[in-house]
Amino acid sequence: MKPRNPYSSIxxxxxxxxxxxxxxxxxxxxxxxLAETPGGVLPSWNDGPVxxxxxxxxxxxxxxxxxxxxxxxxxxxxxxxxxxLWVEHPxxxxxxxxxxxxxxxxxxxxxxxxxxxxxxxxxxxxEAMAKLSxxxxxxxxxxxxxxxxxxxxxxxxxxxxxxxxxxxxxRPYTELVYQPMLEVLSYLRANGYxxxxxxxxxxxxxxxxxxxxxxIPPEQVAGTAQPVKYGYDKDQRPILVAEPxxxxxxxxxxxxENFWLLYGRRPYAAFGNSSSDDQQMLEYVKAGSGARLSGLxxxxxxxxxxxxxxxxxxxxTKVGTLSQExxxxxxxxxxxxxxxxxxxxxxFAFE
Amino acid sequence: MKPRNPYSSIxxxxxxxxxxxxxxxxxxxxxxxLAETPGGVLPSWNDGPVxxxxxxxxxxxxxxxxxxxxxxxxxxxxxxxxxxLWVEHPxxxxxxxxxxxxxxxxxxxxxxxxxxxxxxxxxxxxEAMAKLSxxxxxxxxxxxxxxxxxxxxxxxxxxxxxxxxxxxxxRPYTELVYQPMLEVLSYLRANGYxxxxxxxxxxxxxxxxxxxxxxIPPEQVAGTAQPVKYGYDKDQRPILVAEPxxxxxxxxxxxxENFWLLYGRRPYAAFGNSSSDDQQMLEYVKAGSGARLSGLxxxxxxxxxxxxxxxxxxxxTKVGTLSQExxxxxxxxxxxxxxxxxxxxxxFAFE
Numbered sequence: 001m002k003p004r005n006p007y008s009s010i011x012x013x014x015x016x017x018x019x020x021x022x023x024x025x026x027x028x029x030x031x032x033x034l035a036e037t038p039g040g041v042l043p044s045w046n047d048g049p050v051x052x053x054x055x056x057x058x059x060x061x062x063x064x065x066x067x068x069x070x071x072x073x074x075x076x077x078x079x080x081x082x083x084x085l086w087v088e089h090p091x092x093x094x095x096x097x098x099x100x101x102x103x104x105x106x107x108x109x110x111x112x113x114x115x116x117x118x119x120x121x122x123x124x125x126x127e128a129m130a131k132l133s134x135x136x137x138x139x140x141x142x143x144x145x146x147x148x149x150x151x152x153x154x155x156x157x158x159x160x161x162x163x164x165x166x167x168x169x170x171r172p173y174t175e176l177v178y179q180p181m182l183e184v185l186s187y188l189r190a191n192g193y194x195x196x197x198x199x200x201x202x203x204x205x206x207x208x209x210x211x212x213x214x215x216i217p218p219e220q221v222a223g224t225a226q227p228v229k230y231g232y233d234k235d236q237r238p239i240l241v242a243e244p245x246x247x248x249x250x251x252x253x254x255x256x257e258n259f260w261l262l263y264g265r266r267p268y269a270a271f272g273n274s275s276s277d278d279q280q281m282l283e284y285v286k287a288g289s290g291a292r293l294s295g296l297x298x299x300x301x302x303x304x305x306x307x308x309x310x311x312x313x314x315x316x317t318k319v320g321t322l323s324q325e326x327x328x329x330x331x332x333x334x335x336x337x338x339x340x341x342x343x344x345x346x347x348f349a350f351e
Numbered sequence: 352m353k354p355r356n357p358y359s360s361i362x363x364x365x366x367x368x369x370x371x372x373x374x375x376x377x378x379x380x381x382x383x384x385l386a387e388t389p390g391g392v393l394p395s396w397n398d399g400p401v402x403x404x405x406x407x408x409x410x411x412x413x414x415x416x417x418x419x420x421x422x423x424x425x426x427x428x429x430x431x432x433x434x435x436l437w438v439e440h441p442x443x444x445x446x447x448x449x450x451x452x453x454x455x456x457x458x459x460x461x462x463x464x465x466x467x468x469x470x471x472x473x474x475x476x477x478e479a480m481a482k483l484s485x486x487x488x489x490x491x492x493x494x495x496x497x498x499x500x501x502x503x504x505x506x507x508x509x510x511x512x513x514x515x516x517x518x519x520x521x522r523p524y525t526e527l528v529y530q531p532m533l534e535v536l537s538y539l540r541a542n543g544y545x546x547x548x549x550x551x552x553x554x555x556x557x558x559x560x561x562x563x564x565x566x567i568p569p570e571q572v573a574g575t576a577q578p579v580k581y582g583y584d585k586d587q588r589p590i591l592v593a594e595p596x597x598x599x600x601x602x603x604x605x606x607x608e609n610f611w612l613l614y615g616r617r618p619y620a621a622f623g624n625s626s627s628d629d630q631q632m633l634e635y636v637k638a639g640s641g642a643r644l645s646g647l648x649x650x651x652x653x654x655x656x657x658x659x660x661x662x663x664x665x666x667x668t669k670v671g672t673l674s675q676e677x678x679x680x681x682x683x684x685x686x687x688x689x690x691x692x693x694x695x696x697x698x699f700a701f702e
Binding site for chain 1: 424501502505545547554555558562568569570571572576578579580581588589591598599604607608611612613614615616617631634635638
């Protein structure tokens, strides 16, 4: 196994290294090829002003002859996750993960058993659970995502994702991603854009599947975050343990503030759907110099997905709410307003 | 310029996209080629146990037949900057940048002119400035890196870097990078590793040159950080402005805590030099499962660079101090202890 002279294996390693980097290049080629398929780019999108706005934006920022050309190292595109890249109804996936962990937490901390909101969750009473406040939900998230080492948490998320299924489609949550948005991610990357997730949820949760599901590596995922604390376990080995509080909060303007904090760039394109955490991000991106694309996903397709949004005269389900103010801003500032019903030929890859 | 049918230019754009990604692939090829030059890998390193430890680590983690093989998406390597990738003497580059900005800040806030530590800096008295405490330095950093928009700050850093020169070598600071460490970065990347900077300095400063100087893009730079605040300028355009306080502090254990916060992975390799912010990072990396490499750079070459470090019987210059505790830990835990004098054939590319 171990050659006596460490340099004797260099050529073999050279070959291995080249192979190791090839998948990345293969992905790029595939994405370029995709952008040139006979059906054209964005095959799951219906032709119309929204698809055209996306194509126009890419042309304006990547054609060297364009006055709005953007150098490759500044090509940054940012995507909200819940309700923009995948289904957020009837409740955010990560919240279900946390609700499923309440039993585990109570086993280690029995004093929580008789306390709200933990006893409501343990009761299994769906109607009572639906009435939990955002503050209750935060308390559950912080309690169920702290106390263990960060590496144990990674393993727990992976295990849960492999088993959990969406109640409506009976499929893993990681399959409930919007095919048209996967095509936008690929199309942008094929044109030299780096794609980032900026989620109101916990980045530590999303990072466990972002590369596999979206082609977005963990270092390009920003989200709400709990601080981790350095310490030592009983065997005096150094560990990092998440604490039950927030250090980065991606709600409201926090999402774009923290995006800058983590990456130091104003995106040229951003996509979102909710007033709770996407409004300032989309406003800031659109206000930049040159060509900028802010995309707003409307959930107006009850048959194929869900229909909600008081600004469009649809029910306010408290999950992914689009306010009238944000909807008006989108129209006034010429965001690309994406109707799932009218702009998307299909919603999921498995359809 | 703008074709009537947006789809007519797709093939041309396809070609442009392919060209846009080629530089990235070219870099990879160059790095692979470098690893196979006749002189072998790491040509600026003398043969010896340290060079061999680096080569052994790469082989153990990238050879599929190795029991310590690491899948490509977990190959993460982390580098301190000041004193590890580039010169930190006689004073950290970013601090010089901030000192140079004091005049600018005082012009906008004249009340600071007669206050410590600003009046000491304005006096130009080098001896008095050398006695400024760490607390004074922090106050100067926060005052000179806040109040402007984040995009104005980017422009200011770029402008300063283009003009400023190191007093000893009379060259831009961005040329004072250690050639042997650039080779480690390239060698690791050629073997599928992603390379990250984790600096005790401000990430917003380092991100303006990290890609050009180290091949490390801004999203792979973690550092001490001030929060940015969303707001509107006098024309009601949305802006982000840095605030004069800290949200992420990369000193001591903060560096590895924040590394996890930003990237969610335990590195397989890390390099550092100073007790102020590298000790816990190197300890944590080395304590991981499988093959792990923690490298400690010793500044023991007064002729070609600088010699400092009380643990080695050299002067304690208060910049990049290596404590006895950290030095003992390095030996006990089998870190790769890098002597600039003995392990490096040359220090800079321009030599």
